[in-house]
Amino acid sequence: MNTEIEEKIDSQKYLEMDLLRFTTAGSVDDGKSTLIGRLLYDSKAIFEDQMDAIEEVSNRKGKGYVDLSLLTDGLRAEREQGITIDVAYRYFATPKRKFIISDTPGHIQYTRNMVTGASTANLAIILVDARKGVIEQTCRHSFIASLLQIKHVIVCINKMDLVNFKQEVFEKIQQDYKDFASKLSIPDIRFIPISALMGDNVVDRSENMAWYEGSTLLHTLENVNISSDQNFVDARFPVQYVIRPQSDEFHDFRGYAGRVEGGVFKPGDEVVALPSGFSSKIKTIETIDGQLAEAYPPMSVTITLETEIDISRGDMLVKANNQPQNSQDVELMICWLNEKQLVPNGKYVIRHTTKEARCIIKDVRYKMNINTLHRVEDDTTIGLNDIGRILIRTTSPLFYDSYNKNRFTGSVILIDEFTNETVGAGMII
């Protein structure tokens, strides 16, 4: 264990850190827990009492090593069965960035968790066992990363120590992966040969792989540029809540609270409210700390307008010359999250941005075989963990962008009207 950390942290620098959310995909055998454990341990995010607790449990269970997966498997059932059931979130920081890991289980039946974890991630780490190379599971994870529009993927070729740190092995896997990934749309793919167990190229450069000239995993995580991943072009402001203080001081105040989901808004901008189509100008962008000169994703702000127009939750402020699509008939890629399978012609509650409506499933176009990426058109039952393309019709029009253009105005969830469970995650085409 580290005894004492001598260096003082620079408080000011900490306040200027940014945030990277990443997801990890892979099964226990790929060394995923070991990798996460190492990142947390080396960045001092594992505390002594946590370490003591898992050491104690590891010993009690007769394991010959400290089982770092005990750190992430937080539920009793998970520890008993030795599997990860649910997405676990872990946090660590280096002087450069704060990181949120959504650690998702890799078993086939848990596509649902992978989709959940990927939905908010900037980056995905996909683990490949150097001895096994690119396998079905690698393809499945990569497809999901691509479908969820994760812009950066780091393929960690792990257990290099078990293949004598051979460059040929790394290069062969890299080539195989590139061949397969040409069918996907991931703009930034990097490959790093590592040994999570020994620590090679995780935090420190490997002395065993002098032939590798790229960055270590941590260095890559700290430096990958994510600032241009968000959509700063198409201005979208879904209204979440209307603020009317009704106090003497703010008698006429009427503010539209929400999160900027795309583009940049400034006082003086001409805006159009959807669905009414009425236009006005932004008067102020309010926060408790004062008025802002501009608002951009993912800021939560309150916008006031020059003129009083009728706007409520579920409406959207946009710019006149850049409007989203507007339709009741919407094509989606859907990932099914529930044991009760999708009912053709069934009705569901749909949530899109801050709007809630109902919808009917008009057609199932096809189902994806996520291992081969083939479309299956003769079997269109969509059950738990299936991914397919569907057409829906909504009770009132949605104002949306394609998911590829904007994750937040291009995504929906479907809710079972009877159980209230979230049953489907949809990405608008």
Next chain:
Amino acid sequence: MQSYNLTHLKQLEAEAIFIMREVAAQFEKPVLLFSGGKDSIVMVRLAQKAFAPAKFPFPLMHIDTGHNFVEAIEFRDDMVAKLGANLIVRYVQDSIDKGRAQDEKGPNPSRNGLQTITLLDAIEEFKFDAAFGGGRRDEEKARAKERFFSHRDEFGQWDPKNQRPELWNLFNGRKNPGEHFRVFPLSNWTEMDVWQYIASEKLDIPNLYFTHKREIVVRDGALLAKSDFITLLNDEKYEERIVRFRTVGDMTCTGAVESTADNLDDIIQEVASARQTERGTRADDKRSEAAMEDRKKQGYF
């Protein structure tokens, strides 16, 4: 193109504000659980930000174990008066007097678990359909599995194996009558983020968090403050130490740490170099490997 960046604290703040507004929009009668501890102080600040210039549209509620630090209660009342907020207090003692709860036996009986009974009764009494908590996923491993919108059945129970998936920023608060939600806007914050936020927002916190002299007793490695609720065992005795608290909860199970940190910057340095989790000082979590999970299933915070 110009690049637009928000620092991680600003992103966490924006996320928490989004969650609070979503609750105000989706629920009829929310409440913010408030103890006077640092997390709930941050929660109140975020609630102010989310609804300014209006007042936040929900009351505060404290479930009072009766085993409080005097300083925390004074701070609580002072803060509520300054805010002009509506504070509801419900007492574990009342639940005991009504026969709905019973004190534990032993040398430091904790009322921590009993809070659940009082809390669920109060939620039913006021027909609250959403209760904000300051819980964070980095606190404890069962909490790491918690959702922002956490569904509770009509018995107030949490079913961790059957939680609703949460994707993007789409939150599903639909429920049947009698059910409610616990909502955790600080889910993605760490202890460090909370301290940094307190420093950057210049928030007042109870003096308990800063170094002071206090009589304590060392029990099972924990430094427990002298109080009427603790019975000394055979060879135990109170001794004076220079301490502060990292969390403020029930006096019988909140341990102090030895520290000379008397300002926020020192606390931040201490948190940065700490080798124990903040709940490492909480005896209530140490009762078993799944202590938190078990309490949460029954409806704990």
